[in-house]
Amino acid sequence: MGYQHWSYETLHRLCLDSFTGFGFSGEEAEIITDVLLTSDLYGIESHGIQRLYRYYRAIQKGLIKMDARPEVIFETPVSAVIDGHDGMGQIISYNAMRMAIEKAKKNGIAIVSVRNSNHHGIAGYYARMACREGMIGLSCTNTNPIMVPTYGRTAMLGTNPIAMAMPAEPYDFFFDAATSVVTRGKLEVYNKLDKPLPDGWALNKDGHPSTDAPDILSNISEHKGGGIMPLGGSTETLGSHKGYGYGMICEIFSAILSLGTTSNGTGAGGRGLICHCFAAIDPAAFGDPEAIKAHLSEYMRQLRESPKAEGQDRIYTHGEKEIEAERRMMREGIPVNDNTMVEIKSLCDYLKLDFSRYFGSYTIPEENASFRGNFY
């Protein structure tokens, strides 16, 4: 599959025009676009512009309700619960994190739990919002079920990412990771390449470890059982119960505190039913924010400069890879695969946007022309 590189500005304009074309306000379109393109810039293609068409389809199907008005159903000076009423995940999440940040500015710490939302892109985006205001940001979200609990054979948890960001120099600390060993996107990459999966990633429908990507992906799609292992694998030897535990922490802060839907119940009745949680912590609640930032920066420097394993030349601290990817892509463009270009073309046709205004003389390669969308 080929990739085209497009400038940030080109994709930004396309996304904005598309989301306003769907009916979002300019301000809303700007938020959704920023979440999507941040993911692409960080090198997380699965959550970037390749999802543009899926959001369009979700709106068409009524999964995402354009007229939803998220509602604060419980609130204290340090907490809130929001019912998203099936609105766009990014808008709901952006506003929920803004609320957490405002509360934390006044009171030091705040947690906002959200129910009845939809897929919101990368969890780390919202953690980074707090970080940009000098705070610790935390966010997590449950997802459609795909993680199988230790010794089980049915997906009962989502990939359930937990993200955290905190100011540091020269790179902020930025951690954003599924609590499952990998995400579904990784399985799909191996599937496309026709390669067996690494040991320790997935389970077949009987709950046995398997490296058969097509079998596992079709079982997941058809709800036949199996799925992805928790971080730590399928037995306690390498800590399966730990990844499963972090997945539970995500469910508790998102779906339990909000009285929302746990991962195993999401998607019911044609609704997303996704739950999130956002927290902001002001370092000023613990002393001098500059001293705390300097202390973290120094520790991260020590980590990067500590002795490397034989054959390795670099130890990364969390956030470095994303910043480097962002700089490279702002310089060299963002890669978009040709199948995604097919979807974008079809979207432009529907929205009566002039495809060539964004992409000039680019034409869909013959081999991709028959692609009819990659909906999962």
Next chain:
Amino acid sequence: MGYQHWSYETLHRLCLDSFTGFGFSGEEAEIITDVLLTSDLYGIESHGIQRLYRYYRAIQKGLIKMDARPEVIFETPVSAVIDGHDGMGQIISYNAMRMAIEKAKKNGIAIVSVRNSNHHGIAGYYARMACREGMIGLSCTNTNPIMVPTYGRTAMLGTNPIAMAMPAEPYDFFFDAATSVVTRGKLEVYNKLDKPLPDGWALNKDGHPSTDAPDILSNISEHKGGGIMPLGGSTETLGSHKGYGYGMICEIFSAILSLGTTSNGTGAGGRGLICHCFAAIDPAAFGDPEAIKAHLSEYMRQLRESPKAEGQDRIYTHGEKEIEAERRMMREGIPVNDNTMVEIKSLCDYLKLDFSRYFGSYTIPEENASFRGNFY
């Protein structure tokens, strides 16, 4: 190595008498004893009564200062930083979590970060304190360095456990796990049994995966390099960067927010320099605590009752194993190994306590008589 089973009451009396013998008040001795024996009752021998003698030695060496007066050096209605001034980790931690609970009762959420403390037993004990008052409890602690960051060969983080507890029926949610793939205690068990380590646990001094327990343990003791892998192993394929990331989250909340010492600097100058963090969250800050508890209980029931992997007959939820172990040991006694009995005997002699008053006619087996302590 043989094990003797002793009643909870016997060990409770011995611990109380020992800690008051060291010079702690009755109330302090009761706290330390409860932390130690809770660990034994939960089946975590490494952090239980077998550490009694090590605490005694740490006090003798001046690592733990009996006259320390922990000091609140920064405070807001939802947060605090405490300097432990090298006191006993359990006392400092108990009081820090009490402070978090009191603040959370008034304000919904509270976080207390602690520096200059010492080993405090199982992190989960403190999370459970909040849980017993109907709250979500979180706690974490850094430790002596033993976790090697992804692609490194020097231990720069500790085992850095993160614990969380939350009320549920019939079992509370209780999660307490090192962010390293295993703890040092597990390596020592394999060493004693003269067995190779499982793949995916440890690194030799060059940073290569190794199953050679004696080599790894001696490298750790002599600071020659190597150590234990993060949860997720030594490469990104199985998520090494994730375990390393959770270890970082532990460092940030304990050592960074308190401006304390990160794991790689602990133990310097004959001081422990251990840092902790404790958080309490009142579910009432998110709505009806009973409804939230019922929602968690129902999800945990669904998890336990979900289909098992072929060949497995049980899916555990976090906390079940500990409660079952506690019930069994209250009934059948707590197992204490004969080497620990040697240490207890020697401690009784020093404190002029009558060993037989606790342990009747038990005598140290011939093969253990030459044991001179297991200090690591």
